[in-house]
Amino acid sequence: MCQLLGMNCNTPTDIIFSFEGFAKRGGVTDHHSDGWGIAFFEGRAVRLLIDHKSAVDSPIAQLIKTYPIKSLNVIAHIRKATQGDVNLENSHPFMREMWGQNWVFAHNGNLVDFAPSLTGGFNSIGTTDSEAAFCLMMQQLRSAFPAASALCPPAPQAIHAALAKIVPAIAAFGTFNFCLSNGQAMWAHCSTQLYYIVREYPFSTAHLVDTDVAIDFTEHAGRDDRVAVIATQPLTDNEVWHKMCGSELIRFHAGAPQTHSLLAAGQN
Secondary structure (H helix, E strand, O other), rough: OOOOOOOEEEEEEEOHHHHHHHHOOOOOOEEEOEEEEEEEEEEEEEEEEEEOOOOOOOOHHHHHHHHOEEEEEEEEOOOOOOOOOHHHHHOOEEEEEOOOOOEEEEEEEOOOOOOOOOOOOOOOOOOHHHHHHHHHHHHHHEEEEOOOOOOOOOHHHHHHHHHHHHHHHHOOOOEEEEEEOOOOOOOEOOOOOOEEEEEEEOOOEEEEEEOOOOHHHHHOOOOOOOOEEEEOOOOOOOOOOEEEOOOEEEEEEEEOEEEEEOEEEEEE
16 A cells, blocks of 8 residues: 655654655555655645655656655655556645645555445545545535635634544545545545654654754744644654544644544444
């Protein structure tokens, strides 16, 4: 299956260090070589980069490793195809607009016999179960807040409560690990495997699992900086990563988990 990487911060931060190790899993230290992508929220805009090539072969991935794009929310994905051909339209992350906000989603897993009824507000471009699940989530979120608009979008707490009702029915079809963000917060759902770490003062040195690279965060971070990193598997071997529980949904804001919810099992 695929692998996820998310970052949520209280001050704009680049993801070069984490991405250096994560990209190695796209064909060097792991077999996720069926495309990759990354999305950076910058103000109200999103810089979305995808490629059907593996992360280790993509010139765009090399750019990310050297270009310090700073963002409060980042979602990255490396793909091992289970449904859909290897092409651009099936590459994660996926993006849609709702309430005047860009929403970005990436999924790790496989949803079996998943064919949701999409009413037309949100439609799939590719042929993956992942994009169909994202469209259904957006459709159901919009239905949950019929009075919401760009001038008056729902609060993150209300969105979290709505997602806690929406997600279990989708997860009932299989494995549904995902990262989702609207630029205001980030939601991570663990179906089988997802970890996170919060880096804050006092900072220390971190060493990557997938390549012999280390960084001393005391030289790069301010005393008040805080960064949460979410990943399918821990990216470093000398830090304590928190393993999320199965069916757990966490909302991250300003570099820290804000709301934890254990979701009830959904029904097919």
